[in-house]
Amino acid sequence: MNGKVDRRIERTKRDIRMAFIDLIRENDAKDLTVKEITSLANYNRTTFYAHYSGQDELIEDIIDDAIQGFISKIEPTFQNGEVPLSIKLSSTASKTVFKYIEDNKAMFSLLFDVNKFPSFQEKLCSAIKDLLESDIHFLKQYKSKLDRSLYCYTQSAALVGRINFWIKEGYTYSADYMAEQMVEYLKLFK
Structure with missing residues (x-):
């Protein structure tokens, strides 16, 4: 892939980041679950853990x-x-x-x-x-x-x-x- 970042990966990570940011405006990070984050981002937990080890x-x-x-x-x-x-x-x-x-x-x-x-x-x-x-x-x-x-x-x-x-x-x-x-x-x- 000669060093290029896959746009799909970038889009997925961006969506997950934005979902977390939307949720953290009203909640403490410790109160959020991966399920809540992925649900708002329209992904599943497996996709989350493919990109992040945790919150x-x-x-x-x-x-x-x-x-x-x-x-x-x-x-x-x-x-x-x-x-x-x-x-x-x-x-x-x-x-x-x-x-x-x-x-x-x-x-x-x-x-x-x-x-x-x-x-x-x-x-x-x-x-x-x-x-x-x-x-x-x-x-x-x-x-x-x-x-x-x-x-x-x-x-x-x-x-x-x-x-x-x-x-x-x-x-x-x-x-x-x-x-x-x-x-x-x-x-x-x-």
Whole structure:
């Protein structure tokens, strides 16, 4: 099959993920059964277990899928393998991030609920940190005494914190406003 993912498998997994997400909006994960998930997704338990060993693996798949989607939106805003340093480029990156969250607000509101997905925020923070560490080349050049890992973690935690604040506030601010505030924050350190 030369590395291609079977579309039927992807569709089945997507349907199962979406059924779980629909159910978890109103229920705790521990209260859900595989039968309930598969019934809503229009599959049987055998199909579920062909793709997942259990609900924990399904939850991890949902988290990984969301993080991959998030990172795929951030990555293109980097220029020549480096994090955008100028305020103009940072503005573009920030708008991209907050617009993506806004466009997927139902999903992110659910994922940021620590009672439903307790590991999501930490995993998102870690993924952003890894991306920053792999793409920030300027730290060595300009800040030789700066701990690169600590800097990247702090920046990723700040971004996740801003997103969490925005969600908890019920998205009362626009994505543009959140991006502008991020840029204003960056200007403090210019």
